[in-house]
Amino acid sequence: MSDTPRPAPLSFSEFEPVSTAAWQERIRRDLKGADPETLVWALADGFAVQPFYHEAALDALGAAPAPQVRPGAEGAGWLNVPTYSVGALGTGHAAISRAAEAVQRGADGVHFDLTDAASFDVDYLHDHLPLAGTYLGFSVRIGAAEFVERLLLTAPSGLRGFLRFDPLADHTPDLPGQLADLRTVLRRTRHLSDFRALTLNGTFFANRGGTASQQIGFTLAAAATYLSELPNEELSVADVAAALQIQVGLNPNYFLEIAKLRAFRQLWATLLHAYGLPAEAAAGLRLFASTSTWSKTTLDPHTNLLRVTTETMAAVLGGADAVSVAPFDSLFHDPNEFSDRLARNLSLILREESQLHRVADPAAGSYYLETLTSQVAQGAWSQFQRIQAAGGLPTAVGMVMQELHKVAQEQFQRIADGSQVVVGTNRFQDPNEQFDYNPKKLLRSRDFDSTRAAYPSEVLRLATALHFQRREKKRKRAAVVLLGTHTNQLILESFMQLLPKAERQAFNVNHPEGTLSVLFSTPEGATLMYATPEQFGHFARVVCRVRQDDAGFVPPHLLNADLATMQEAIALFGFKEFSVEGYSTDDVLARLQGR
Structure with missing residues (x-):
């Protein structure tokens, strides 16, 4: 409107611009002869983080990247989706009851991790959490087509949520048969605009110690396999891409995790462009972030609460569409209301009290985070290209597992020699700790x-x-x-x-x-x-x-x-x-x- 006051440009004319060289000289002077290189932080991904970043860092990227604004990011910002596991031969009644209570107490949806999808009681689920109106995710290992058919018969008006059935990451036998199952699932669900039927299990790589670059690169390699292998005369590449979602594992390295999620979005656009798909297809990517098991401990276990807080904040600020926070004691306790409530309320506090959903892509324009995002993306694309050059997945799965084993062993070594700190385990231990488990x-x-x-x-x-x-x-x-x-x-x-x-x-x-x-x-x-x-x-x-x-x-x-x-x-x-x-x-x- 013409009468809307225009904001005056900010000006700090009393301060002279300071160049990168001037800052570096000041750092050398303040260090009083110490080598500035001692402040450089070398990451396991193979690149280094500098002690400071200046406006010139964005120039090195070509220009400041555009903010990553997600469709539908307004309002709640992200979904609070706790995960409940159901074991072999389990009907899931206990997990469904916990889930229904969670939704009443602030959860936006539920993710069921099913060992045996055939035994899961879909009718009981529908009675307690109506399928058409509740955001529900399901992870299954076999029998995906049959399971989805049961869901659709129970809720013919539609489904909200996702299916995680990733035979590549889960190493499911009979890959041709599993791909045929996936095609059936995609055909039966492609009319559902709010249901992602092909969620990739990126948490597999996070939970085995993979670096940020490896997690992205290996997950992209799995996506490339599905984009190449699933399309046929009834299913287009665009259909497959529209069904894709990525489940990402989170670790406590706050800024690196923010950069990892942002790099995922950057490279997703690059990958889909290679398959001839427009930019709008990449903009629809959904990221489902889960706190990982890799970083959790049984010693001084309340420190896990602090770890998942950092992980969840990184997920939210990095642009996750949904977040699942594991209870701090899930390694050693049976499910219980106390730790369930703490995990569920973490997202609620970040939204209702911290107001983190009010800003889209708060990392945009940060000299440090934009540079880190670019470095992670470059490293991940290099990992992806190596996998593709080796034949892609599953041909190169042996190489992937060998590299994951190598970086895991290196982390074990760093924890053992104290150069990588695990609070309460190898540093700052509680010498009088009493275990409340056997x-x-x-x-x-x-x-x-x-x-x-x-x-x-x-x-x-x-x-x-x-x-x-x-x-x-x-x-x-x-x-x-x-x-x-x-x-x-x-x-x-x-x-x-x-x-x-x-x-x-x-x-x-x-x-x-x-x-x-x-x-x-x-x-x-x-x-x-x-x-x-x-x-x-x-x-x-x-x-x-x-x-x-x-x-x-x-x-x-x-x-x-x-x-x-x-x-x-x-x-x-x-x-x-x-x-x-x-x-x-x-x-x-x-x-x-x-x-």
Whole structure:
């Protein structure tokens, strides 16, 4: 309108412009002779973060990128979508009841992670959460077409939400058959404008320690496979692209996670352009962000609340369309109302009290975040091109898994030597921590997640806590706890960090490569030992009274037997005591346990 007052341009004429060179000179002066390069932060992605960024950083990008404004980003901004798991043969009644209560108390929708979709009670779900009017996501591993048909029969007026069925990331057998299932799903749901039937499981790469660039690059490689393989005479490339959504895993590196989500959107446009699709197709991308398991701990577990807060803020500021926050105690407790409520309320606080939904793309124009977004995008595109050059997925899946294993091992190493801090686990521990769960039950559980970053460090403490409990009860039995694969060096590195600096030296440690670390606990003492996987496998079969030729047997993490049997089996199968020159097992354990 002509009478609307025009804002006056801001001017700070009393301040002279300061060049990049002038800032760098000031930094060198303030460091008083120290090397400015010590302030540079090298990321595992292969690029460096500078100690400061100036307006010239945007010039290096060509120009300030346009803000990323998502369609439908007004209003709520993002959906608060908790996740509930349903195990094998489960009808899901308990999870559905929890979900219905969550929706009444502030959740915007629900994501069900189904181990067995065929057993899930769709009618019961519809009675408690009407399918046509509730935002509902479903993760399934097999039987996707049949499951979607059941949903459509129950709710013929339509569905809201998404389906995550990603046979590439989930390594589902019979890929041709799964792709045929996916085509059926896409044909049956393409008329549903608010249902994304092809959600990619990017959390797989995040939960195995992948770098930000790897997570994007590997997920884009999966998307390229679907865009290439799914279209046929009944299904166009545009149909496939319209059904795509990405589930992204989140980790606590705040600014890097913001940049990761923004880089996803940038590269999505590049990928769809390569398939001849217009820019509007890329603008419709939906990102469903989930807090990852990789960074969570069982030690000092309330620190997980702080981690998921950082992760959720990064997701919101990075432009996620929906966010799922895991309860802080989900690693070791059964579902409970207390932790469910805390997880659900986190998004509510960020929206209702922090008002984070009021600004679209708050990172836009930031010298630092725009540069970081560009660096992550370049690294991710390079990863994507390497995968494609190797034949794409699934041909290159071996290379992907090998690279994920490598970066995970590097993180384990950094946590062990203290250069990567996990608060409450390898730094700032609570020496008087009392567990409100049973370490024995946890170590025995097949569901205990041993793929996490903190696992090699925390399992030793859990195992020795179990040992001290047993010793106090004076049980005349023994236990062997599997600490993990390739953890001998990690134990040594952790031990080294606890020695006075004058005592830190190159120790002679004779542990063959590829051996397993174990803890042998008796009423008299605990001994660190190592064994080959074959030795441990034969040993576990004897202790568990399983035939040696039983190929389906998976050795548990915790083995119990009477003392004589355990001692005889350890001697028989040749377990070796973990030794560090100049220090006994007792010395190492005492240091690691803070005694």
